[in-house]
Amino acid sequence: MRYFQPEEFHGWYALLSDNLKFFLDEFRYQWGNPIAITPVSWGVGRYLGNSMSYHNVSRWGCVRAVDVMPFGMSDAIAAGSAIKIAERVGFGGIGLYPHWLPRPGLHLDDRETKARWGAIKRDNAQVYVTLERALTEFSSVRASS
Numbered sequence: 001m002r003y004f005q006p007e008e009f010h011g012w013y014a015l016l017s018d019n020l021k022f023f024l025d026e027f028r029y030q031w032g033n034p035i036a037i038t039p040v041s042w043g044v045g046r047y048l049g050n051s052m053s054y055h056n057v058s059r060w061g062c063v064r065a066v067d068v069m070p071f072g073m074s075d076a077i078a079a080g081s082a083i084k085i086a087e088r089v090g091f092g093g094i095g096l097y098p099h100w101l102p103r104p105g106l107h108l109d110d111r112e113t114k115a116r117w118g119a120i121k122r123d124n125a126q127v128y129v130t131l132e133r134a135l136t137e138f139s140s141v142r143a144s145s
Contacts, residue, residue: 003028003035009066010041017062019090019110024066026089027108031082033072038105043067054093054109065093065109073104076138082106083116083131095119096134099126104138 002025006013028035037044045063048056054065073082079096086094086108092115095107099121118134119126129137 001025004037008037009044009063010037012041012045012057012063015045015057015063016066017060017064017110020064020066020108023086023090023108023110024068027086027091030085030089031070031072033070035071036069036103038067038069038100039102040067054111064111065107067097067100067105067107069100069103069105071103073106076135079104079135079138094131096131096138097126098134098138 001021004024009016042055044055044066045057046053046055047058049058051059054060055063057063070082073079079098083094083096086106090110091108092111092113093107093109094116096118097105097107099119116131118129118131120129120134120137121127
């Protein structure tokens with residue numbers, strides 16, 4: 001990988017799918033700013049039995065999803081741009097999480113089909129919503145974090 005180091009993936013690097021590595025590098029190149037891998041290890045890989053999660057090594061035999069925090073994704077316009085880039089480079093699953101700390105984040109996975117969603121924080125819980133709603137509420141969610 002050109003833009004990421006193995007240690008950024010919390011011990012999961014050897015299990016990242018080849019597509020995921022390629023898409024992440026291309027996303028970083030096109031984004032033009034650093035992209036932090038989530039600071040929590042379960043945002044890369046997990047052993048989850050039969051769960052369909054693309055983070056689930058038990059199901060897929062590899063890590064097919066990673067949660068990232070792009071620098072510069074500070075408003076809905078920038079988030080929309082990041083999502084378009086993620087689509088263009090080949091990510092099938094894209095989730096927007098404006099309330100993540102220390103900065104807003106994206107779930108990115110290499111599924112073959114298109115899936116889009118968002119999540120916002122309400123009453124100290126993560127509530128899943130449409131991607132459009134997460135984009136619309138991006139500024140207010142960030143202000144209340």
